[in-house]
Amino acid sequence: MLIAGFPAGAWGTNCYLVAPAAGEECVIIDPGHQAAEGVAEAVRKHRLKPVAVVLTHGHIDHVASVVPVCGAHDVPAWIHPADRYMMSDPEKALGRSLGTQLMGELTVGEPSDVHELVDGARLALAGMELTVSHAPGHTKGSVTFQMPETGDVPPVFFSGDLLFAGSIGRTDLPGGDHGEMLQSLARVCLPLDDSTVVLSGHGPQTTIGRERATNPYLREVAAGLGSTDAPRRGM
Numbered sequence: 001m002l003i004a005g006f007p008a009g010a011w012g013t014n015c016y017l018v019a020p021a022a023g024e025e026c027v028i029i030d031p032g033h034q035a036a037e038g039v040a041e042a043v044r045k046h047r048l049k050p051v052a053v054v055l056t057h058g059h060i061d062h063v064a065s066v067v068p069v070c071g072a073h074d075v076p077a078w079i080h081p082a083d084r085y086m087m088s089d090p091e092k093a094l095g096r097s098l099g100t101q102l103m104g105e106l107t108v109g110e111p112s113d114v115h116e117l118v119d120g121a122r123l124a125l126a127g128m129e130l131t132v133s134h135a136p137g138h139t140k141g142s143v144t145f146q147m148p149e150t151g152d153v154p155p156v157f158f159s160g161d162l163l164f165a166g167s168i169g170r171t172d173l174p175g176g177d178h179g180e181m182l183q184s185l186a187r188v189c190l191p192l193d194d195s196t197v198v199l200s201g202h203g204p205q206t207t208i209g210r211e212r213a214t215n216p217y218l219r220e221v222a223a224g225l226g227s228t229d230a231p232r233r234g235m
Contacts, residue, residue: 056160137181
């Protein structure tokens, strides 16, 4: 498996290109602010053919380059229906002004082809299978994508802004809910095998085993408490 990831834009949001191998079809995950150039570079470097863009949620730092990336490769975008409006109205999604200078850099709106994600769906894309888990808390339409173990490659979990190395996503923006976040952590993350590689929306990669042992939020959820005041991350 080939996973090419890079942090993009003002918020350092991780964008991933995932393919069975170099020279094959790929899926693009979360092309955010100023990600289009990085996507194009990774496509050239690894000789990839994008077939879809899939989005963990609708915040502008994860979707800002959806229109140009989908347009450049003539591919659809997939997003949960609860977050779909955010592509066209990012300021409403954040509850604050993004600023004139930043808004001038953005291509706000939907690509021409949008598909909606549902909990438990198994997306067969680029010769791979991504299992969708609805994981509200950061936003109402947040989702994660899981890929099974293949050969000597461990399971991979694209967590979006649900789970980070040592932290979780913030819940104080419109649509955020701390109680829902804790429920999503318990339902989606705790059942995963310790060997599962976690590729999140911000920051370095980690594993479920490492987070189960050290992440204060996941430890609290596992203990049935869920009351930690440790700092949270994300936009």
